[in-house]
Structure formats: structure tokens, C-alpha cells
Amino acid sequence: MIVGIPKEVKADENRVAITPAGVIALRDHGQDVLVQAGAGLSSGIDDSKYRASGAQVVKSAAELWARSELVLKVKEPRPSEYRFLRPGLLLFTYLHLAAEKTLARELVRRRVTALGYETIQLDDHSLPLLAPMSEVAGRMAVLAGAWCLHASMGGCGMLLSGATGVKPPRMLVLGAGIAGANACQAAASMGADVTIVDRDVTRLRYVHDILGSRVATLMSNRASIEEELRQAHLVIGAVLIPGARAPRLISESMLTSMQHGAALVDLSIDQGGIAESSRPTTHKRPTYVRHGVVHYCVANMPAAMPHTATYALTNATLPYVLAIAEHGVLEAGQRDPAIRRGLNTYEGHVVHPAVAEALRTEAHSPWD
Numbered sequence: 001m002i003v004g005i006p007k008e009v010k011a012d013e014n015r016v017a018i019t020p021a022g023v024i025a026l027r028d029h030g031q032d033v034l035v036q037a038g039a040g041l042s043s044g045i046d047d048s049k050y051r052a053s054g055a056q057v058v059k060s061a062a063e064l065w066a067r068s069e070l071v072l073k074v075k076e077p078r079p080s081e082y083r084f085l086r087p088g089l090l091l092f093t094y095l096h097l098a099a100e101k102t103l104a105r106e107l108v109r110r111r112v113t114a115l116g117y118e119t120i121q122l123d124d125h126s127l128p129l130l131a132p133m134s135e136v137a138g139r140m141a142v143l144a145g146a147w148c149l150h151a152s153m154g155g156c157g158m159l160l161s162g163a164t165g166v167k168p169p170r171m172l173v174l175g176a177g178i179a180g181a182n183a184c185q186a187a188a189s190m191g192a193d194v195t196i197v198d199r200d201v202t203r204l205r206y207v208h209d210i211l212g213s214r215v216a217t218l219m220s221n222r223a224s225i226e227e228e229l230r231q232a233h234l235v236i237g238a239v240l241i242p243g244a245r246a247p248r249l250i251s252e253s254m255l256t257s258m259q260h261g262a263a264l265v266d267l268s269i270d271q272g273g274i275a276e277s278s279r280p281t282t283h284k285r286p287t288y289v290r291h292g293v294v295h296y297c298v299a300n301m302p303a304a305m306p307h308t309a310t311y312a313l314t315n316a317t318l319p320y321v322l323a324i325a326e327h328g329v330l331e332a333g334q335r336d337p338a339i340r341r342g343l344n345t346y347e348g349h350v351v352h353p354a355v356a357e358a359l360r361t362e363a364h365s366p367w368d
């Protein structure tokens with residue numbers, strides 16, 4: 001199969017869908033790889049590295065899309081790329097089609113077979129191609145939070161690790177999933193005083209098992225969150241209810257009870273945010289202050305670390321890419337239910353039930 005990797009066109013998107021190691025793996029499995037010139041530059045991978053690993057570097061997006069049988073991307077195709085979509089093309093990328101209805105209709109109309117990274121799902125319901133970005137964002141949240149505590153940012157001027165003879169600030173992590181547990185791990189290793197809250201006791205037990213007494217675990221309820229908020233200097237919001245808006249765990253009045261100069265890093269902003277006061281910000285203007293609390297609410301945090309994010313993402317996608325390139329979608333899906341669940345559109349039909357619901361149409365599975 002000819003696998004093609006275009007340069008991303010979405011604003012501020014600096015990741016690329018394959019690394020030189022991925023090219024080598026595909027070549028070892030007998031596949032041909034095309035990479036658009038400059039596709040990896042923002043992730044620190046220049047064209048010569050792709051060439052050295054066996055890819056052919058092509059100049060234009062038009063040539064790349066036209067020659068590729070399977071196109072790998074990071075973000076969903078943008079309107080400027082719709083003209084490249086054609087019947088029979090295989091596309092594997094983040095799609096979020098329930099929220100991208102125009103694109104969903106284009107994929108159906110143009111009979112593209114599209115798999116969404118975010119819908120590849122294991123039997124235990126986990127989402128292995130979303131996890132790497134939550135891991136990166138969770139770790140970044142601690143760095144962002146430490147920066148928000150700087151006096152120059154409006155923060156209380158406390159160093160996350162404290163200093164000899166000086167207590168560290170108190171940190172509260174809401175949500176002990178992938179992002180929350182990674183934030184905890186990063187903060188604990190810096191010497192911060194961390195409490196983590198979740199409504200799922202198995203998640204709390206997991207954090208306790210890996211970090212022991214370095215982190216306090218607490219069951220999520222209104223009273224415990226209210227009490228912790230009053231004492232916290234840094235709060236990280238990392239809760240998720242799959243398919244739903246993030247729960248509003250911090251009301252405006254709870255915010256006013258927080259310490260002046262405290263910081264809130266709201267990772268869940270991509271699902272609406274955990275605080276009434278949260279609104280999306282950008283990497284260019286990431287923070288604002290409300291009721292004395294510094295808010296950091298960037299919805300695409302990993303975009304600021306394209307090198308790490310590219311490698312973390314492609315480590316996770318590669319096994320699926322290899323299976324799809326080797327067997328084609330139908331057989332790969334038959335062998336692996338996670339791939340089956342990942343299929344969004346196929347030959348002019350919507351396959352994924354959530355996408356079908358968003359488009360108010362019927363879902364058709366090619367495996368039925």
C-alpha cells in the first residue's frame with residue numbers, strides 16, 4: 001500500500017503523523033511511504049531524515065494526496081483539503097466528526113473510508129490514541145501551573161517545590177484519569193504537596209499504588225472539593241465524562257473562596273471546563289485573572305510541544321497503521337475490534353453510531 005503523510009494545514013498545528021522510525025517500520029512491512037516536504041520540520045524532523053529512513057519526499061499536497069492509498073494525518077482535513085478527498089481513499093487521523101458535521105458529510109459524499117484516532121477503543125472502553133495527548137497535557141499542566149504562580153503572572157509567588165525550610169504550595173488535582181495521574185506524578189517528583197480527587201475509587205487506588213504517600217487521595221464530593229479549594233494554591237482540572245460536557249465542579253462562589261494569587265489550569269476546557277469562570281484561551285494569550293485566581297485554559301496544550309507530542313502520538317498509532325496498511329480496513333477490523341470501533345465512514349455510509357446520531361442518519365457497518 002502507498003501510505004502518505006501530508007503537512008498539517010490547521011493553524012498552530014505543528015505535529016506530524018509519522019516519525020522516521022514509523023517510516024522504517026512501514027518499509028519493513030513492504031509498504032511505500034510518501035511524506036510532503038517540510039511536514040516534520042516543526043517537530044524537529046527534516047526531510048533528509050525521512051529520506052534516510054526510506055520515504056519519498058514529494059513537493060505538493062496535491063501530488064501526495066493523489067498518489068496515496070492511505071493518508072495519515074494529525075488533525076481533521078480542513079476545507080482547503082476537501083478537494084483531495086476521493087472515493088476509495090483511506091484516511092486515518094483525529095476526526096471528531098460528531099462536532100465536524102460538514103466534514104462528515106464530505107467524507108460520505110466523496111465515499112472516503114475514514115478512521116478516527118479518537119474512536120479507536122479497546123474492550124475495556126479505554127481510548128489508546130487519546131491517552132498519549134492526555135499524558136503530555138497532564139505533565140504540561142504542572143509546568144503551566146508553576147508558571148501561573150509567578151508573581152508577574154498575578155500568582156501568589158510560591159515555588160512549586162518549596163525550598164529548604166519553606167513549605168511548598170498546596171496543589172489539588174481534580175480527576176485521576178490519564179491526565180490527572182500524570183500531573184500528580186510530575187508534581188510529586190518536583191516535591192509539591194499534592195491531593196488528588198476522583199469519584200472512581202479504583203482510579204484513586206491506582207494513583208496511591210504508583211505514588212504511595214507522596215500524594216493524598218480523596219473521594220470526589222462537593223464538600224471535600226470546597227474544603228480543598230479554600231486551601232489550594234494550584235488547581236488542575238482533569239475530569240472527563242465521556243461524550244458529555246465536563247461537570248462544573250467549581251462555581252463562581254467557590255472561586256471567590258480561593259486564595260488570592262492561586263492558579264487554575266483547566267485541561268477539561270476542551271469539554272467546556274470544570275469552573276463556571278473558565279473560558280478557552282490560546283497559546284498566544286494563555287491566561288486571565290478572575291477573582292484573584294490566574295486561569296490557564298488552553299484547549300490544545302500539546303501543540304506547544306510538537307516534538308514530544310508527535311513521538312507520543314505516533315508511538316501509539318503505529319501498530320494500527322501497520323495493521324490497516326497490511327490487511328486493509330475490512331480484514332484489520334475483523335482481526336481487531338478496536339479498529340472496527342474506529343471506523344467512522346465507509347463507501348458513502350456513516351459507520352460510527354455517535355456520528356450517525358449527530359448527522360441524524362442511520363449507521364451501517366460493513367461487518368454486519
Ligand SMILES: NC(=O)c1ccc[n+]([C@@H]2O[C@H](COP(=O)([O-])OP(=O)(O)OC[C@H]3O[C@@H](n4cnc5c(N)ncnc54)[C@H](O)[C@@H]3O)[C@@H](O)[C@H]2O)c1
Nearest residue numbers: 134137175177178179198199200220239240268299300301
Ligand atoms: N487542554 C488540553 O490540551 C487537553 C489535552 C488532553 C486532554 N485534555 C482533556 O483532559 C481531560 C481529562 O482527560 P483524561 O484522558 O485524563 O480522561 P480520563 O477519562 O482518563 O480521566 C477522567 C477522570 O475524571 C473522573 N471524573 C469524572 N467525573 C468526576 C467528578 N465529578 N469528580 C471527580 N472526578 C471525576 C473520572 O472518574 C476519570 O478518572 C479531558 O477533558 C480531555 O479532553 C485536554
